[in-house]
Amino acid sequence: MKIGLLGCGTVGSGVLAICDHPQTEAVRQIEVKRILIRQGRSITDPRMTYEIQDIINDEEIDTIIEVMGGTTTAKTYILQALQAKKNVVTANKAVIAENFKQFMETAKNHHVQFRIEASVGGGIPWIENLLRVKRIDEISSISGIFNGTCNFILDTLHENEADFDEILQTAQQLGYAEADPSSDIDGIDTKYKCLISACIAYNCTLQLDQIDTFGIRHITQQDISYFKKRGWTCKLMAMSQNHDSFVSAYVQPVCFPSDALEANVPANFNLTSLRGHTIHDLKFYGQGAGKDSTAHAVIQDCLDIANHQASLNPIVLDNHKLINNSKDIFHFYIRTHLQASFIDEIKQISISHEKSESCYFFITSKITVSDIHAHIRQWQKEDPEIFFAQIVQ
Amino acid sequence: MKIGLLGCGTVGSGVLAICDHPQTEAVRQIEVKRILIRQGRSITDPRMTYEIQDIINDEEIDTIIEVMGGTTTAKTYILQALQAKKNVVTANKAVIAENFKQFMETAKNHHVQFRIEASVGGGIPWIENLLRVKRIDEISSISGIFNGTCNFILDTLHENEADFDEILQTAQQLGYAEADPSSDIDGIDTKYKCLISACIAYNCTLQLDQIDTFGIRHITQQDISYFKKRGWTCKLMAMSQNHDSFVSAYVQPVCFPSDALEANVPANFNLTSLRGHTIHDLKFYGQGAGKDSTAHAVIQDCLDIANHQASLNPIVLDNHKLINNSKDIFHFYIRTHLQASFIDEIKQISISHEKSESCYFFITSKITVSDIHAHIRQWQKEDPEIFFAQIVQ
Incomplete structure (x- = not known):
């Protein structure tokens, strides 16, 4: 060829x-x-x-x-x-x-x-295996650590005392982050991969601008030390569930218990997950970016074309689905500055809060993903450095 | 079909x-x-x-x-x-x-x-992906948590105070362990999967009786508390490296740092790993046994046959290789009873030891896998309950 x-x-x-x-x-x-x-x-x-x-x-x-x-x-x-x-x-x-x-x-x-194997998860054979599982199973959810730059930054924040900007610089020196890191740290890159994976998983097209997205640009060592005290590890996740008549899809920081597989994905690695009705949970770990492994995935696609394998497990996008994040309900962590005028609003949806010299830390009651993103978009206008994360229990 | x-x-x-x-x-x-x-x-x-x-x-x-x-x-x-x-x-x-x-x-x-997809890793698409990676890469090593029963027992030993026999009973009640659990807990099942994976990875046949194998039958809460103090988690691993003119292959308990991916594989899940020269580290996590997921893997094979995909990435076993474990060198943990006559022999290969009321605990200097297994086979004659584990640092 x-x-x-x-x-x-x-x-x-x-x-x-x-x-x-x-x-x-x-x-x-x-x-x-x-x-x-x-x-x-x-x-x-x-x-x-x-x-x-x-x-x-x-x-x-x-x-x-x-x-x-x-x-x-x-x-x-x-x-x-x-x-x-x-x-x-x-x-x-x-x-x-x-x-x-x-x-x-x-x-x-x-x-x-x-x-498009190389477009999500780099060298991880994610798309091919998602398509193979779909030969037998309905996929009920997909999720993943899809961005190596963010994982490197979060892993380093957890491992040492350095602050976000220092670590971002290191990531740039190592070639893990672009000169303009916005697409990575604001979750845009993860959003693209969330959309691609969900479309393939559920045989549909989805609208990019309906994916609620919040990145890690504003995470600080204050957040990390709050998480560490509780045995949590923060990761930037793409998550999507099939609710049949619609799907949920969102990108947000998530706090995992420290013994979750996700919590232990180091450096710039990725972890991609699916759930099917007979395969149950299946997860793939590997280099999500980089010269060799991404090139490997590209060449896998070429070999599938050369061997006429490419058309055997085809991608099908035969209907359009709306994204609706109002059925996915979790506790969230929120950190904002002391003088914020919306503190009372947060208190109304919270089950606990703490105060440090400069910040409030909240744990919300269970609320929907669509609600938390709507709130945060509102509150960001006054506190552009507000940070939140889903809590997995 | x-x-x-x-x-x-x-x-x-x-x-x-x-x-x-x-x-x-x-x-x-x-x-x-x-x-x-x-x-x-x-x-x-x-x-x-x-x-x-x-x-x-x-x-x-x-x-x-x-x-x-x-x-x-x-x-x-x-x-x-x-x-x-x-x-x-x-x-x-x-x-x-x-x-x-x-x-x-x-x-x-x-x-x-x-x-034979279902024979290793249950529902995990391990064989197919190993064969796909080999279209591009030389595989330099494979390894894995290949036995869900042992992983369930080890995970439960780490999580609570119950002893081995109690947990084995629970595993049997849950259908995770056979009435005669020997093949699982003595590492025999893992040895089969090690051989199959290594043969496929390196295109060769290997001799089953050359795979040094030690299971988890004799692990106790004393071992676990020694490991916990050091932040280690013990898993039963199959490991194999390609040394070109020969291969190493062995099954043994391994202590991982608690933030290693392997250390965080819960319950009866499996984790299978390969390393290739462009894909680097790739790992697969899923249900390694059980009705649905193993049946899923069986049916994937049938679909590949039906679609004429089965012959595209064939298994090749075109030469015989000897197994030689004398190039794989690690520190090991050994626990034996106080009165053993071979204590001085162990001290000679150790860098530290501790004594409790009933046991000695040793950390060896770096020695070969073939040597530790030969020693243990010898020492087992006098202390049938001796236990050892490789230490990953």
Whole structure:
């Protein structure tokens, strides 16, 4: 199979490393024939080009790997490739989350494959196994630690006394976090992965802006020490349940008991979970990002296409479902500053509170996910650094 | 596809429950046509028979599911089925471990499939994912908590003060442990799964009797409280590394730091792990036994056969490798009674020891797995209740 590779950053160079030096017979089937690089980058390999048409018009190329990132150009190129009857493999969760149904339909109309294993959980074979379980089971819920950057930051916050900004800097130096970390720490990246996983799990399309999302930008060592005293470990989670006529889907910090599997996911690892009616709980742990493991997932998709396996367990998005988070009910932790005018409002929904020199800490009674997010959006206007987390008991 | 089901115990009745009440289109392809039951059991379903030939000679039946257990009759029936050009799906680790190469070759010679997903890790899609990773990666090591009964006992020992025999009884009442629990608590079941996983991971055959094996029969609350003081959690592990010209493979109790993923596997769950050169560490968590989840794995194999997926990522056992555990070096914990005559021998290989009213507790210097097992075999003659565990730091 001959590949056109769009993008030669971290994942793209990982794909080249594996395909140019294959360790197995299977990988020897795959040849990267052309590589699209950005205007301004120097051509360091005879396969490189600045022109997408050199790839789209190359009849020998049957499969395009899109690892450019971004959503505008990537969308155009993915659609062009599918329309030119080329299979597309992408690791780009943002462009998938925004255009999932359109990509799937375009692929179907042109009798080619659209494959996305690398988009959620990096090297973890999450999508493939979700699809395999669905051959037998109804999936009742999915969840996961889907963002390695956030997990690294939270793990480090729990392990030592450093504050958020210091740790974020370390993460940036290690290549775990982008120069602009907003998509990670505000939960946007996790939201994309939540949407993709839930759509596949429940055979539906969902609307990205209906996923209640709160990240970890404002977590402090004060929160962590409150959690530690209670034996809790905080993780950024995507969670979704199938309620049949609708689904719930949200991204929020969650405090787990310290002996939960989730609580013990270290460094930049991911953990993805599903529940099915005969398989019960099934969880997958691995490198959720990074050159080698993400490239591995991309190449798994290519091999499935080469072996005609790709169409056996297809993604189906055959209805649209509304997201409704008003049936998912938990206790929450809330931390806000002492002078907040909405303290009485919080007290009304709380079962306990504590006061330190600078903050109030609350534990709410059981309330819905939709309610807590609505409250927090309101309260954020006055206290932009307010923090909350679901409590798992 | 028409199935002949051999055995109708826990897993067999799980297979029937799924196939007779299919929840998906995929499962609707599978029809259980005949069911072999033991002489003496009553016929409660018109499909039931006492005669294997009713199934082997039925030309409509293309696939046999063997979930009888045992190794003698099961071996005969599996070979007869393969020779009659029927695919065989089995959950029976003992019979696979003893006859792996013969079954694979017989299947190949008769152009049928021999599938074993359910034999290791129950519902966890371990074998399939190991084979998929191998399309791209060399596997350098595999390991796992492969026995739910032992994990339940160890987890309960850590959680409360009950002693081994009480917990074993509870496990038996819950259906987690057999009436004769030897295969579980002496590590035999784990040894079978270690062999099967290592053979698949490294494309080789291995000899079962070369796997150093020590179970958890003799663990006591004294051991547990020693571990708890140090923040350790004890698990029964299968471990194997690829040393290229040979492999290591052994089953032994292992003390993990309490924040290791392994340490936090609760109840009767399993955790299986592999390391590959691009995927790095990948781990799978789920129900390692039980009616629904093991039946799920059996039916996944049937679906792969029905969809002609089974031959795409084949198991290859193309050379024989020796097992040599003399390159795997760790610190070990040893507990023995006060009057043992070999105390001085242990002191010579130890870096610290403690004494209680009835026992000595040692931490050894780093020694090889082959050496510790050889020592323990010797010392067991005098202290049959001696216990040891590897220490992970």
